[in-house]
Amino acid sequence: MTKPPRKPSKPLLGEAEAPLRSRPRRRRDPAQPNLPLDPMPDRIEPCLALLKAKPPKGDDWVYEIKWDGYRLAVHIEPTGIRILTRSGLDWTHRFPAIKQAAMWLPVGTAILDGEAVVLDEQGRSDFGLLQQSLGGRGGKKSSSEAIFMAFDLLYFDGHDLGKSELDVRRHLLEDLVPAGxxxxxxxxEEIEADGDQLLASACKHRLEGIIAKRRGAPYRSGRLGDWLKIKCVQSDSFVIVGWERSTAARGQIGRLLLAARKGKSLVYVGGVGTGFNGRNAYDLREKLDGLKTSTPAAAxxxxxAIFVKPKLIVEIEYRAWTHDGKLRHASYKGLRDEQDNAAVYEMA
Incomplete structure (x- = not known):
């Protein structure tokens, strides 16, 4: 937990060892205009990264590590701290350590954009560990292990930065949250590097991938291409439409049957039978048992197969797609919380 700044051991002294006193404030010149202040927005729709196979080229792009967690906005307001999810839900109570740290930032009002993560022993973000710290999908626990990786500043001491270029926003953010x-x-941190080399290095260290951002772009809500994500291993969200039993597997779940969206329908894209551990397998089995149905949601x-209502969204890592539209080398990462507003994979 972030500690408050330590108070000086003695007062500031001048040359004569007397306490320094500020100069009397001069009256404001009536001819000098007031600097206008922008109203603080209640919420800002996040800018989302567009998935690309390769990093972009050119000096207009800067790179960061891709973090695997929950997207959050930290609002530092005159009345206190609010921590909002991507869909706008107030999760302040679920991240007490982040809230406390926000209280000690040297700013009056601000909105920070970033990701709540839990790091493993190698310093990599681990979505499963984050979910576990919050009590799993639908859990109500608060996480004292989660930290906030800040990557943008949208509002700063009365000024809306949304129309400012990324370089300007980052400069202010780095003053507020110093590197290291x-x-x-x-x-x-932004990384000045060749995109291909950085991606290769990220994959070598078993990170999820990298993010590329256009230097001169304002902050635009939605998935418009100003931010790009390039992954080492593909990872997307799918709907569970059924499962297959195995007496030898944890929770007796041998394989989950998955579907993607295609228009208004769900399309079967194969299954996943690896990536479960003891705890999440039994929790998942309990949820599946409560969703049984005789009518499959996809062909x-x-x-x-035991069919279930298409209520559970699962995050899956995979290497590629087969020619007939099935996932190859799929591995289970965890259930997405419905409050995280995860987007189910859309088939072309």
Whole structure:
């Protein structure tokens, strides 16, 4: 937990060892205009990264590590701290350490954009560990392990920065959250590097991937291409439409049957049978048992399949797609919380 700044051991002294006193404030010149202040927005729709296979080229792009967690906006307001999810839900109570750290930032009002993550022993963000710290999908626990990786500043001491270029916003953010800090709010540092080399290095260290951002772009809500994500391993969200039993597997779940969206329908895209651990397998089995149905939500030709209502969204890592539209080398990462507003993969 972030500690408050230590108070000086003695007062500031002048040359005569007397306490320094500020000069009397001069009266404002009536001819001098007041600097206008922008009203603080209640919420800002986040800028989202567009998935690309390769990093972009050119000096107009800067890079960061891609963090695997929950997207959050930290609002520092005159009345206190608010921490909002991507869909706008107030999760302040679920991240007490981040809230405390925000209280000690040297700013009156601000909105920070970033990602709540839990780091593993190698310093990599681990979505499963984050979910576990919050009590799993639908859990109500608060996480004292999560830290906030700040990567943008949208509002700063009365001024809306949305129309400012990324370079300007980052300059102010780095003054507010210095690089190299180890508190509960840390800077997601920009990396000056060749995109291909950085991606190769990220994959070598088993990171999820990298983010590319256009230097001169304002902050635009939505997935418009100002930010790009390039992944080492593909990772997307799919709907569970059924499962297959195995007496030898944890929770007796041998395989989850998955679907993607295609227009208004769901299309079967194969299954996943790896990536479960003891705890999440039994929790998942309990949820599946409560969703059984005799009507499959997608066309699945699997003997012995147990169908469920399409209510659970799962995050899956995979290497590629087969020619007939099925996932290759899929691995289970965890259930997405419906409050995280995860987007289900859309088939072309």
């Amino acid at each position: 800090g180890q508190g509960d709010i840390r800077l997601s 699945v030709d699997r003997k012995g």
